[in-house]
Amino acid sequence: MTESVLDVLMYLFETAGEDGLPPEPNRDGLREELERAGFHHREIERALEWLDGLAGHRGGDVASPPTDRAVRIYAHSERARMDAEGRGYMMYLEQIGILSPHQRELVIDRLMALDSEEIDVDDIKWVVLMVLFSQPGEESAYARMEDLVFDDRAWVVH
Structure with a gap:
């Protein structure tokens, strides 16, 4: 399966449900779910880092x-x-x-x-x-x- 970080993120986004991902999701559980869905370790880790970057901006702390x-x-x-x-x-x-x-x-x-x-x-x-x-x-x-x-x-x- 050839996928990108965006493919992993879209999968998470589409399967997150109405409440979305919790601010501190169970990373091990997410990794296991994504591996079962066929995503590779590298893309999973990069997607989780991407989500961390998004969470870091939630406060709106722009200088x-x-x-x-x-x-x-x-x-x-x-x-x-x-x-x-x-x-x-x-x-x-x-x-x-x-x-x-x-x-x-x-x-x-x-x-x-x-x-x-x-x-x-x-x-x-x-x-x-x-x-x-x-x-x-x-x-x-x-x-x-x-x-x-x-x-x-x-x-x-x-």
Whole structure:
């Protein structure tokens, strides 16, 4: 089975249930479940590290959070992995009110923590869902994003 960290995360996300993963899940139990599902040890460990990174950002402790009027300039390393369509999609999510500037930064951080060389719009959609799901009080934004994930026609480049 060829899988990526995102495949492991999507599996966890889809099987987590309504309450999601607890803040301190039973790591040994998760590892065993993921191994039974056919995932390799390396991807399991990287997915758990990714979740640790997400949990570390839950407090919203950004030294200087971006303002609503800030313009995001992507670093060379970010542009190398996320093409113009992906960056445009991120801007679209901000413009329609699904992501705040702070959440955008968290999504970009989690995207860069994936093991894939190229990040496409589908990857962005799933990471946005996971980030919104992990944040209390974002049920409305999560529901709107879920509609976008399952309705590919909602995102059309003009």
